[in-house]
Every structure is written in C-alpha cells, then in structure tokens.
Amino acid sequence: MQYWLMKSEPDEVSIDDVMAAPARTVPWFGVRNYQARNFMRDGMRVGDGVLFYHSSCPQPGVAGLAEVASAAYPDASQYQAGGKYFDPKATPEQPRWVSVDVRGRRKTRLLPLAEMRQVAALEDMLLLKKGSRLSITPVTRAQWDAIVALLQA
DNA sequence: GCCAACGTTGGC
DNA sequence: GCCAACGTTGGC
Numbered sequence: 001m002q003y004w005l006m007k008s009e010p011d012e013v014s015i016d017d018v019m020a021a022p023a024r025t026v027p028w029f030g031v032r033n034y035q036a037r038n039f040m041r042d043g044m045r046v047g048d049g050v051l052f053y054h055s056s057c058p059q060p061g062v063a064g065l066a067e068v069a070s071a072a073y074p075d076a077s078q079y080q081a082g083g084k085y086f087d088p089k090a091t092p093e094q095p096r097w098v099s100v101d102v103r104g105r106r107k108t109r110l111l112p113l114a115e116m117r118q119v120a121a122l123e124d125m126l127l128l129k130k131g132s133r134l135s136i137t138p139v140t141r142a143q144w145d146a147i148v149a150l151l152q153a
Numbered sequence: 154g155c156c157a158a159c160g161t162t163g164g165c
Numbered sequence: 166g167c168c169a170a171c172g173t174t175g176g177c
Contacts (some may be wrong), residue, residue, distance in 0.1 A: 007175090032173095033160075056175055113176080131158040133174045 002048045003139040004039070004068070005127055006102065007055040015052050015064035018104040025069050025103040029077045030085045032097060036136040040100050041072040049144055050102055053127070054110070055135075061112040062147060070101035108151040121146040 006028065008014070018026050031037055050066040074095035077085035090096040116122050126137040139147075 009175095035160095060176070133159060135174085 002043060002045065003051070003141060003144040004044065004048060005051040005053050005062075005125075005137050005139050006066075007053045007135045009056045010054045010063070011057070014054065015104065015107045018052065018064070018066065018102065019107055021104075023103065024105075025101050027075075027099045028102050029075045029099045031075070031099070031135060032085065032087070033135060036134055037098055039136045039138065041098050043138065044068045044072065044100055046070060049139075051139060051144070051147060052102075052104070059110055059112060061110050061114075061116070062108065062151070063110055064107045065105040065148070065151075066102050067105060068100055069103035072098040072100050075099040111147065111150055115150070116147075119146065119150065 013026060018024060028040070031040065046068055048068040050068060051062050052064040052066045054060055054063045074092070075085070075097040076099075077083055078087040078090040078095065078097045079092065080086050081088075085097075087096055113127075116125070117128055122128065122143055125139065125143055126132055126134065
C-alpha cells in the first residue's frame, strides 16, 4: 500500500467533480511529465491512497481523499489531434502517456498549503520542496497519517 | 501578472 | 553530450 498526492486544477477537475462523477471515479488524463507518468505506470496499485490537491487556484491545498482505482492504461488524449494533450509522437502501438482511474473517498475541509508548511511532520513532503512542480508525488505513511489527522482537526 | 524553478528541445 | 533558449508550472 502506497500513498500519493495528485494535483488537479479545480477549474478542470475539482473534488466536487470527482464525488459527482459516476462511481465517484474519473480518469486521470493529461499528465505529460515522465516522472509523474512513471509513478502511475510503475508505482501505483489499486487501492493506494490519494491526497486530492487543488492547485493553481485561490486556495491551494488538500481538498479530499481518494484512491487509485485502476492500473495504468494508455491515455486516450495523447492521440487526439488538435487537442490540448495531443502528442504527435505517440501511437496506439507505442503509447507514451498513461492514465489511471481515481475514485473519490470523501471531500474534506480544505487544508491550505500555507498550513501544511507550518507542520513539522510534513516538512519533508516533496510538495513543499522549493521549486517542486511535480503533479504526482509519493507520500509516506507518516505524512499521510499526519494529514488525515489535520483534516479531522 | 510576476517570476523562480524546472523540464524539454534542438543546434552544434 | 553540452547547453542556451524556450515553455510550463504554480504560488504569491
């Protein structure tokens, strides 16, 4: 069992959107960073815990809890010519990008990034490292537990 | 809107 | 294989 933090712009897909989706499940498409892709492809297992993070918005922070709901599979958006996520070098025979399905568990209070920065137990989170921009990062069990506790506080 | 940090691209 | 230029991310 692993834990992850996944960033989403709420204007694109918010925690409310996930909870309202059929089976509370959405495909995580559009990742175009190799490190993040490799986490999905090689690291994620069904049932892994996911911190659902809202980024690029007025109140960035953790907005809900979710879980990995599928193994990695080719991201269909890479083939859509003219689309935002089109990759001309990707083919169905040689896909370059993958998605996983993410199922919402529950919407939580918004745990702001600024609050997370003040918690000693979270100081090693990759999210909080200077210059960190990865949209998917691994989270330790201890960090997960600390965040779940903060969400209930 | 600004800008620091990072990843990718492409000429050489 | 180097590295400058460019594009993107994302907090503020």
